[in-house]
Amino acid sequence: MKNIKNLIILSVFALIFIFTFQILTYQKKIHETNKEYFNKTIFQEAQTHFEYFKVFRAWNAQYNGVYVKEQEGIKPNKYLVNNQLFTNEGERLIKINPAWMTKQVSEMMNILTDYNYKITSLKPMNPDNKAYGFEVEALSEFDKNPDINYYTKLDKENDVFNFMGKLTVKESCLQCHAVQGYEIGQTRGGIRVTIPLEVYEENFEVLNQNYTYQRVLVVGFAIIIFIILFMIINRIYKNQLHVRELKNKYKILYDRYDYAVTGSNLGLWDWNLKTNEVYFSKIWKKMLGFEDEELPSLLESWETRVHPDDKQKAISQIKANQAGETEFYENIHRIKHKDGSWVWILDKGKTIFDEKGQAVRMLGVHADITKIEELKQELKDKEEIMIAQSRHAAMGEMISMIAHQWRQPISVIAMAANNTLADIELEMLDNDELRENTESMLEQTKYLSQTIEDFRDFFRPNKEKEKTTCLRVLEESLKIMEKALENNEIEIIIDETSSIEVMLYSRELLQVYLNIFKNAKEALVQNRKEKREVRVKIFTLNDKILRTTICDNAGGIPENITDKLFEPYFSTKDEKSGTGLGLYMCKTIVEKHFNGEIGVYNGKEGACFYVDLPINP
Numbered sequence: 001m002k003n004i005k006n007l008i009i010l011s012v013f014a015l016i017f018i019f020t021f022q023i024l025t026y027q028k029k030i031h032e033t034n035k036e037y038f039n040k041t042i043f044q045e046a047q048t049h050f051e052y053f054k055v056f057r058a059w060n061a062q063y064n065g066v067y068v069k070e071q072e073g074i075k076p077n078k079y080l081v082n083n084q085l086f087t088n089e090g091e092r093l094i095k096i097n098p099a100w101m102t103k104q105v106s107e108m109m110n111i112l113t114d115y116n117y118k119i120t121s122l123k124p125m126n127p128d129n130k131a132y133g134f135e136v137e138a139l140s141e142f143d144k145n146p147d148i149n150y151y152t153k154l155d156k157e158n159d160v161f162n163f164m165g166k167l168t169v170k171e172s173c174l175q176c177h178a179v180q181g182y183e184i185g186q187t188r189g190g191i192r193v194t195i196p197l198e199v200y201e202e203n204f205e206v207l208n209q210n211y212t213y214q215r216v217l218v219v220g221f222a223i224i225i226f227i228i229l230f231m232i233i234n235r236i237y238k239n240q241l242h243v244r245e246l247k248n249k250y251k252i253l254y255d256r257y258d259y260a261v262t263g264s265n266l267g268l269w270d271w272n273l274k275t276n277e278v279y280f281s282k283i284w285k286k287m288l289g290f291e292d293e294e295l296p297s298l299l300e301s302w303e304t305r306v307h308p309d310d311k312q313k314a315i316s317q318i319k320a321n322q323a324g325e326t327e328f329y330e331n332i333h334r335i336k337h338k339d340g341s342w343v344w345i346l347d348k349g350k351t352i353f354d355e356k357g358q359a360v361r362m363l364g365v366h367a368d369i370t371k372i373e374e375l376k377q378e379l380k381d382k383e384e385i386m387i388a389q390s391r392h393a394a395m396g397e398m399i400s401m402i403a404h405q406w407r408q409p410i411s412v413i414a415m416a417a418n419n420t421l422a423d424i425e426l427e428m429l430d431n432d433e434l435r436e437n438t439e440s441m442l443e444q445t446k447y448l449s450q451t452i453e454d455f456r457d458f459f460r461p462n463k464e465k466e467k468t469t470c471l472r473v474l475e476e477s478l479k480i481m482e483k484a485l486e487n488n489e490i491e492i493i494i495d496e497t498s499s500i501e502v503m504l505y506s507r508e509l510l511q512v513y514l515n516i517f518k519n520a521k522e523a524l525v526q527n528r529k530e531k532r533e534v535r536v537k538i539f540t541l542n543d544k545i546l547r548t549t550i551c552d553n554a555g556g557i558p559e560n561i562t563d564k565l566f567e568p569y570f571s572t573k574d575e576k577s578g579t580g581l582g583l584y585m586c587k588t589i590v591e592k593h594f595n596g597e598i599g600v601y602n603g604k605e606g607a608c609f610y611v612d613l614p615i616n617p
Helices: 002-062 098-112 134-144 171-180 198-263 282-287 299-303 308-322 370-393 395-425 431-458 470-487 506-527 559-564 582-593
Strands: 066-069 084-086 092-096 116-120 150-155 160-168 187-196 267-272 278-280 329-336 342-353 359-368 466-469 490-496 501-504 532-541 545-552 597-602 607-614
Touching (some): 002 098, 002 187, 116 134, 134 150, 134 187, 282 359, 501 607, 506 545, 559 597, 582 597
Parallel strands (some): 490 532
Antiparallel strands (some): 066 092, 116 187, 466 501, 597 607
16 A cells, blocks of 8 residues: 555656646746847847938938038038038038938937947048947958848947947948949948947846746745645545554553543543533542532532632633634633632533534543642742832832932022021021022922932832833833933933833833843943943834833943843842842843843943833733
8 A cells, every 4th residue: 555655646746747847848938038029129129229320311311411500519521522512691501411410410319318329430431430349340240241231249248239230332422432442232331329238137137037936936836736745645545544543542542541531630521512411520529529429410510619700701711612613622710629728720621513513512621730820829929029129129229319319409408598597697688589599499399309209109019001102111210310320421312212002010111121221320330431321222023012122332241141141140240239130020020011022132332131012912
């Protein structure tokens, strides 16, 4: 049977290969035809330009040249016979023959267009019309092969297409050129037309790209078809083998299932949705503290014991699975134990449908995860305690910042009070001056009061998430850090901002920003003596993430400790200066409370911390 499978796969591969080869061959022919069309189009354009010049020359020759009034820039052509005449009024007229008209029109078009034209000859009467390079090559070819009228050459170096059209001697030409020994019908010269290939090359490049894409698409499609057919054939082969082995493996699988369920301490349940009969295994009942005969296998035995806060969600998810909205049913809820305590249960199951799509049965297992839930809650409590400790650890720094911000207002108030007392002692009290001192003290008192409000907000935790902007929280953090940054000559530069609102705990995000700014300040003070800067950007990524980057110019973080920065109790400072909890708490807040991401990388001048928050969590 395996040989038959291999033969089928080989036959399918051969058919796909032949079909693909034929398509690629057909595509190549179409591509070559398009290339010929492009080359023909360029040639026809150049030929058309040449024929236009021949029409101009024919018109001129029809009248044996034309005469124009003498004017600046037009003098009699010394190479022409009868190159001028005078009217009865004595006005001089200059003769313009076909060659001279062609030369003047060419020079004018060379200036006004990107094309280039020239009338030339191997034996020119006018040295300006002497042939060079391609022109000599083309005219020589005309002399060798009198039957050809056009000669072309692609100049890749200059990215142009050169065309030369042959000019033969007409009877009108002998008037001037007979002295050169020309006879009617001989090649006298030609007109060169040079066309820039930029526009054509752009179109040809698109053609080549499309051709490449089509070939890749055909090959890719053929590979995909082959893989799909290979998988189908392989699946059929495996299914056949599986059917043969099912009878032999049935008992082994059944025993393994029984051992696995018993060994993993999973409680089985089976619900007949047509008769509403329910089966609960011994382990299922034992999880709740009951022996098999103590708890009847009835649906009410589960319904009456589920915690009221969890019941509605569990029933809703069960109904969704029975309606076919979910492939599997999974829910975590609490069930009352025999001793009155609550047992955390991970409940998993699946609905069985009949041929008509009707739900007829539902089976599943119970797993006791009480210890896991207790550990989760314990870990959550510890994290909250650590966050609170981290917040309280910042109180000393906050008080120091308050002291910095209060120092100047208190000095102003003290000075105003001393001035007032001095004026009273000296009996020089002036009402205007007293009012000015009093208003100054009121203004400084208002500033002190606002400072208290700013810092008190930092220690006021959010009970619920609120909709706000990262810019608003960032401005709060900078307001708190203002004096600390100012005293250390650190400039904050906000390069980019966003007004997009996100749902978050603003006090916790404030704590994250403050921690990053504090670390940046300490790094700048330690590593840089002048031009200390912190650059901030708030922008979106793919319309899904709102990113805040905070970059300093303190030189960066050693690569060997970058991965450890967010670990608990890891610090680059001494024990007196750092607890090692700051960045760990930031990571906990951003990732677990905001479902976001925080990280760090080294920029051009220093470390860059980024905080990513989901725009629609």
